[in-house]
Amino acid sequence: MIDPSHGGYDTGANFGGKLLEKDITLKLARELRKELEERGIASRMLRDSDVDVALDRRAEITNEQHAGIYIALHAGRPGRGVRVYTPRLVDPQPPAAGRFLPWESAQAASLDRSKAAAQAIVDELRKKDLTVATLGIPIRPLNNIIMPAVAVELAPEGDDVQSLESPKRNSGIVSAIASAIAQMRGQMGARP
Amino acid sequence: MIPRHFQITMALVLLAILTSGLVIARLTHREEAITLRAADAAPVAPLVAGKQEHIQLLVAYDDDQALRWRPADVFLPADRGLRAKETLRSVLAQYLQNPSPHPLARGADIRDVYFIGADTLIVDTTAQFADGHPSGILLEEMTLASLIETLAANVPGVNKVKFLVEGKERETLAGHADLMSFYQTAAVHELAKEFK
Numbered sequence: 001m002i003d004p005s006h007g008g009y010d011t012g013a014n015f016g017g018k019l020l021e022k023d024i025t026l027k028l029a030r031e032l033r034k035e036l037e038e039r040g041i042a043s044r045m046l047r048d049s050d051v052d053v054a055l056d057r058r059a060e061i062t063n064e065q066h067a068g069i070y071i072a073l074h075a076g077r078p079g080r081g082v083r084v085y086t087p088r089l090v091d092p093q094p095p096a097a098g099r100f101l102p103w104e105s106a107q108a109a110s111l112d113r114s115k116a117a118a119q120a121i122v123d124e125l126r127k128k129d130l131t132v133a134t135l136g137i138p139i140r141p142l143n144n145i146i147m148p149a150v151a152v153e154l155a156p157e158g159d160d161v162q163s164l165e166s167p168k169r170n171s172g173i174v175s176a177i178a179s180a181i182a183q184m185r186g187q188m189g190a191r192p
Numbered sequence: 193m194i195p196r197h198f199q200i201t202m203a204l205v206l207l208a209i210l211t212s213g214l215v216i217a218r219l220t221h222r223e224e225a226i227t228l229r230a231a232d233a234a235p236v237a238p239l240v241a242g243k244q245e246h247i248q249l250l251v252a253y254d255d256d257q258a259l260r261w262r263p264a265d266v267f268l269p270a271d272r273g274l275r276a277k278e279t280l281r282s283v284l285a286q287y288l289q290n291p292s293p294h295p296l297a298r299g300a301d302i303r304d305v306y307f308i309g310a311d312t313l314i315v316d317t318t319a320q321f322a323d324g325h326p327s328g329i330l331l332e333e334m335t336l337a338s339l340i341e342t343l344a345a346n347v348p349g350v351n352k353v354k355f356l357v358e359g360k361e362r363e364t365l366a367g368h369a370d371l372m373s374f375y376q377t378a379a380v381h382e383l384a385k386e387f388k
Contacts, residue, residue, distance in 0.1 A: 091375065135386055139329055151329070
């Protein structure tokens, strides 16, 4: 499941002028979908137009679809290169009885697989000579997702915000993410 | 009989005095307004009450994407709630100065804090704290981590922290960092380590 973060009234970060995070993530998501299709990997996007989808709804759709992996795409300052984030449970709850999971820590059982997926993406990005940092953080809706979940954030190259739209750079990034997903494919419980 | 030229001179003098008075009154009023506006925009400062303490604040530095401890002399009341509030405001004061290591919007402040039980702190922030916060995963996480870690270091017994905005729950700080969860200070301590 590819999540182009933000959309509609939720513009995300504003990089000055008309360059908005919601537009950058949508464009990148479409490129990633195409790259995955070329590798024979089925994927879905949580939005394919400029619409607002609530964070909880994004997690619900992903969980309902039994996706093999959830990749959220972001763009933001500061720094440079690419940052790969894994979920971090800030208020872990004990497993509930029966089939229900605590919403705020639904990710708990998949945390190790999320970290493995993030590491695979980091390795592939580094092969493309990109500056990469990795961090575990509590951003929504990663903790509400029951399968491996990773967020990838593009940072502008210093003050050059136009670098966020660089076709060459972005092509390298989506290619690296797709390669990592292809590698992980056998380890994923469900699709793709 | 008063000469006509003397009458005209007197009238002009009276008119000049009246005009000067009006101008002075208006200038004084404008000066007061400017002073009031400046006071509103000034960075939050700790109350001058309680005992001055030498504490450590965990401050976010955007340029190197790091959190670093910085000493500060702060007047802290004995009451735990007030102590928590002034500790948080001391961190925000670092961000509201110019130049700032991690700029926040003017008006970003703590409205109130209160405890639920002995160890859970609810922090109610102003609308400007969230509405004017720069959007970005790292920027938002650095703000929350610096506030929570500074609280944990200076207010004993705080194990969980939850943020509100103008008294209400909000999903995220500025589109990314989770504001719905209760943050365990121990978990944030691990996060803060990664920023150092």
